[in-house]
Amino acid sequence: MSTTPTRQDFDHYMTPNYAPQQIIPVRGEGSRLWDQQGREYIDFAGGIAVNSLGHCHPVLVNALKEQGEKLWHLSNIYTNEPALKLAKKLVERTFADKVYLCSSGGEANEAALKLARRYAVDHYGEKKDKIISFNQSFHGRTLFTVSVGGQPKYSQGFGPVPGGILHAEFNDLESVRALMGDDTCAVMVEPMQGEGGILPATPEFLKGLRELCDQHNALLVFDEVQTGVGRCGTLYAYERYGVTPDILTSAKSLGGGFPVGAMLSIDKVAKSLAFGTHGSTYGGNALGSAIALAALEFIDTPDVLEGVQKRHDLFREHLETINRKHGVFKEIRGMGLLIGAQMSDAYEGRAKDILPLAIEEGLMALIAGPNVLRMAPSLVIPEADIAEGMARLERAIERLVASA
Structure with missing residues (x-):
């Protein structure tokens, strides 16, 4: 006889590396969710910028059903039609010549870093191995x-970490220049730091990185796991800046909720990922590729991409209105539907306190560090859901202010 799982089952059976909220959602439609008790929530979290078309979008459900009745997985001993169609679409719509498919953003970034070092060895020798990233x-x-990520807390306690990794200051070109040399093989950067606080790069910074990489025969790698596939109002954020990387990584919104990742690269670099150098058992499986292709084709339209900017403006207007009343935010920033609200000095470090209050009011949101409230909703979230979600957020913030 089956029993209904409870939140206590998480503590009993799961490793304690997460601390989920006390509710368990069981059903979703669009930008709304329902928990085990049937209570409704508006979703401003989007699965951490993953659910690009909300929950159970018919385009994705249909792709899942259709492909699910044909072919799921083969392994990379064979190729398959959905993977080839997805790769072709990505190449046609971006700077890239070649695509490597995997199952997550971490895998896409791992592949990008390995490719950058392999390319340097192939063309310049083993001493060209330094990777520059950002705090x-x-x-x-x-x-x-x-290790490449600039948050030491995530690598502490795991023994010796890979060497040859340096960290500069984001949006500070001179700090990069001080580290660059002929031994630099790559610079990896997010066009907008996500976990680091929803901080967009300046155009001058990214253009300067491109110039420094060219001067030192280093590769420029854009991590667009969180900013890509319409999240910033263009298919990829690099298009907004007019700066073209050599390698780009993509995941999250790419699968619309299904685990899919991709690494895109120019041809001369991709050649270094030769037969046998890297692989992924599930990468490019037929089921995931079919769903990602459906998501990509739906998102890559003027209606959706232009709608992202319109919705951004609505989010900003609502947040500014809330802030005029309550004074909880110092700055509202971001691009497209990846939006951050930095807490004011009086509420320093209290962004996390908003989340359980928001849940109680029927709203799901995120943080980006202890000091930034983050929102990454569906790219097609209805305007009515934005308005209602913001009303619920304001009620949560009123409770925060009252408790101060």
Whole structure:
């Protein structure tokens, strides 16, 4: 006889590396969710920028059903039609010539970092191995990617970490220049830092990185795991800046909720990922590729991409209205539907306190560090859901202010 799982089952059966909220959602439709008790929530979290079309979007459900009745998985001993169609679409719509498919953003970044070093060895020798990243950056949870990420807390306690990794200051070109040399093989950067606080790069910074990489024969790697696939109002954020990387990583919104990742690269670099150098058992499986292709084709339209900016403006207007009443935010920032509200000095470090209050009011939101409230909703969230979600957020903030 089956029993209904409870939140206490998490503490009993699961490793304690997460601390989920006390509710358990069981059903979703669009930008709304319902928990085990049937209570409704508006979703401003989007699965951490993953649910690009909300929950159970018919385009994705249909792709899942159709492909699910044909072919799920083969392994990379064979190729399959959905993977080839997805790769072709990504190449046609971006700077890239080649695509490597995997199952997550961390895997895509791991592949990008390995490719950057392999390319340097192939063309310049083993001494060209330094990778420059940025303080407060986040690139995944593998040992390599947490080491490249600029948040030491994620790599502490895991023994010796990979060497040859340097960290500069985000949006500070001179700090990069001081570290660059002929031994630099790559610079990895998020066009907008996500976990680091929803901080967009300046155009001058990214253009300067491109110039420094060209001067030192280093590769420029854009981590667009969180900013890509319409999240910033263009298919990828690099288009907003007019700066083209050599390698780009993508995941999250790419699968619309299904685990999919991709690494895109120019041809001369991709050649270094030769037969046998890297792989992924599930990467490019037919089921995931079909769903990602459906998401990509739906998002890559003027209606959706232009709608992202319109919704951004609505979010900003609502947040500014709330702030005029309550004074809880110092700055509201971000691009497209990746929005951060930095807490004011009086509420320093209290962004996390908003989340359980918001849940009680029927709203799901996120944080980006202890001091930034983060929102990454569906790219097609209805305007009515934005308005109602903001009303619920304001009630949560009123409770925060009252408790101060």
